[in-house]
Amino acid sequence: MSGQRLGPATPRQRPVPEATVARLPVYHRALATCAERGLTTVSSSDLAAAAGVKAAKLRKDLSYLGSYGTRGVGYEVAHLLACIGQELGIAQQWAVVIVGVGNLGHALAGYAGFASRGFRVAALVDADPVRAGGSVAGLAVRPLEELEDAVVSCGASIAVLAIPAPAAQEVTDRLVAAGVTSILNFAPTPLVVPAGVDLRKVDLALELQILAFHEQRKADLARGAAG
Amino acid sequence: MSGQRLGPATPRQRPVPEATVARLPVYHRALATCAERGLTTVSSSDLAAAAGVKAAKLRKDLSYLGSYGTRGVGYEVAHLLACIGQELGIAQQWAVVIVGVGNLGHALAGYAGFASRGFRVAALVDADPVRAGGSVAGLAVRPLEELEDAVVSCGASIAVLAIPAPAAQEVTDRLVAAGVTSILNFAPTPLVVPAGVDLRKVDLALELQILAFHEQRKADLARGAAG
DNA sequence: AACTGTGAAGAACTTCACAGCA
DNA sequence: TGCTGTGAAGTTCTTCACAGTT
Numbered sequence: 001m002s003g004q005r006l007g008p009a010t011p012r013q014r015p016v017p018e019a020t021v022a023r024l025p026v027y028h029r030a031l032a033t034c035a036e037r038g039l040t041t042v043s044s045s046d047l048a049a050a051a052g053v054k055a056a057k058l059r060k061d062l063s064y065l066g067s068y069g070t071r072g073v074g075y076e077v078a079h080l081l082a083c084i085g086q087e088l089g090i091a092q093q094w095a096v097v098i099v100g101v102g103n104l105g106h107a108l109a110g111y112a113g114f115a116s117r118g119f120r121v122a123a124l125v126d127a128d129p130v131r132a133g134g135s136v137a138g139l140a141v142r143p144l145e146e147l148e149d150a151v152v153s154c155g156a157s158i159a160v161l162a163i164p165a166p167a168a169q170e171v172t173d174r175l176v177a178a179g180v181t182s183i184l185n186f187a188p189t190p191l192v193v194p195a196g197v198d199l200r201k202v203d204l205a206l207e208l209q210i211l212a213f214h215e216q217r218k219a220d221l222a223r224g225a226a227g
Numbered sequence: 228m229s230g231q232r233l234g235p236a237t238p239r240q241r242p243v244p245e246a247t248v249a250r251l252p253v254y255h256r257a258l259a260t261c262a263e264r265g266l267t268t269v270s271s272s273d274l275a276a277a278a279g280v281k282a283a284k285l286r287k288d289l290s291y292l293g294s295y296g297t298r299g300v301g302y303e304v305a306h307l308l309a310c311i312g313q314e315l316g317i318a319q320q321w322a323v324v325i326v327g328v329g330n331l332g333h334a335l336a337g338y339a340g341f342a343s344r345g346f347r348v349a350a351l352v353d354a355d356p357v358r359a360g361g362s363v364a365g366l367a368v369r370p371l372e373e374l375e376d377a378v379v380s381c382g383a384s385i386a387v388l389a390i391p392a393p394a395a396q397e398v399t400d401r402l403v404a405a406g407v408t409s410i411l412n413f414a415p416t417p418l419v420v421p422a423g424v425d426l427r428k429v430d431l432a433l434e435l436q437i438l439a440f441h442e443q444r445k446a447d448l449a450r451g452a453a454g
Numbered sequence: 455a456a457c458t459g460t461g462a463a464g465a466a467c468t469t470c471a472c473a474g475c476a
Numbered sequence: 477t478g479c480t481g482t483g484a485a486g487t488t489c490t491t492c493a494c495a496g497t498t
Binding site for chain 3: 017018019020054056057060070071072073
């Protein structure tokens with residue numbers, strides 16, 4: 001890594017709030033767009049607009065990483081891009097194991113957005129003997145018995161779970177035992193992991209149900225106003 | 228607005244916080260599991276454990292919907308299931324239009340979790356002439372020119388966007404103009420919608436980037452402790 | 455005795471508004 | 477003057493702890 005050896009490497013900042021962490025990738029993407037357009041500097045308000053947040057929020061978020069802007073001018077695009085990229089570990093290639101190659105897992109295995117962000121789908125695992133043995137997106141699908149070996153042999157610390165809910169906890173336990181320390185869960189069930197293991201969930205039906213709740217309210221409102 | 232209808236339909240509670248709304252589907256699912264197991268009542272602590280939250284949080288969440296529990300006993304499973312189901316519009320069939328039938332849209336079109344939660348994928352639309360005209364998951368894929376017609380003819384108020392980022396805002400505008408009032412966005416770009424339209428986003432690469440951030444911190448920490 | 459419902463305290467996050475610097 | 481960085485205020489969400497009910 002050609003990282004600077006002085007302060008900037010890991011200057012032990014005040015801890016970055018989780019809400020801020022969740023926006024850093026958005027800022028990174030917005031900055032990349034700015035760079036593509038040939039901009040060399042951006043103001044907080046322009047960048048915030050591109051990222052879909054308020055300017056004050058963006059400035060406070062960046063302040064947790066340090067002072068990267070110039071008063072009266074704005075932020076230097078390339079520099080800020082590099083700083084946020086370093087925080088996110090963009091330079092590094094993260095090996096990811098996907099467990100479950102059904103409908104969804106199949107799509108995730110071929111999702112271009114992962115590769116372009118530094119994630120390499122390093123192994124696919126599936127419990128179904130029909131699927132295991134085949135290959136998806138140019139990668140062999142391995143049987144569930146080889147889960148641990150798949151994790152260890154590619155050195156993955158991140159796993160994606162795209163399996164039915166009933167199997168999710170057991171597979172999670174095995175992943176953690178094999179050395180995985182971050183899990184992205186698509187199974188619609190809560191998972192328990194030991195301290196030190198990060199867990200995020202994506203629940204597709206839930207997202208629609210939240211929208212349906214609001215649709216329902218809108219309909220009730222309209223009915224109340226009209227009738 | 229002033230007149231309370233007092234009917235069973237909309238007892239006009241204090242407004243339900245957004246964070247609570249986002250958990251109602253989780254509770255609903257946990258309750259469904261309880262019902263399958265033949266339980267007739269559950270305590271807040273048992274239900275909370277099944278939903279992966281703390282008991283106090285669950286009780287406060289439910290308190291926004293009304294008083295459905297019995298002190299000293301717990302909640303009647305069937306009753307609470309019905310109450311939450313009503314809030315979420317479970318009884319209703321929501322027609323959903325999916326725009327973009329690539330890798331991800333294809334998987335979403337065939338996702339069983341939608342159908343089982345009251346969502347009917349009513350139309351598929353894609354800009355690619357090769358895909359349009361074909362069929363996916365037993366449904367014809369219509370060209371982008373027919374977007375408005377697809378929305379109107381199936382009466383969909385909910386749309387799912389699984390298209391590349393550059394096209395997302397324009398398609399959004401057209402969807403809104405055609406009458407869509409809720410959008411689930413998978414395109415990695417911020418969208419602007421008018422007031423009254425609900426918008427949620429699912430950003431798959433972002434989720435992994437958040438995990439990578441924490442992986443990076445863990446690695447830094449280990450390095451600091453060891454070397 | 456057991457368990458819910460909730461006011462009050464606490465924590466996290468957002469927004470404001472302005473001091474401070476280029 | 478223009479824009480960043482940030483203390484302070486405001487808002488939302490979570491947790492606590494206990495009064496109230498069966």
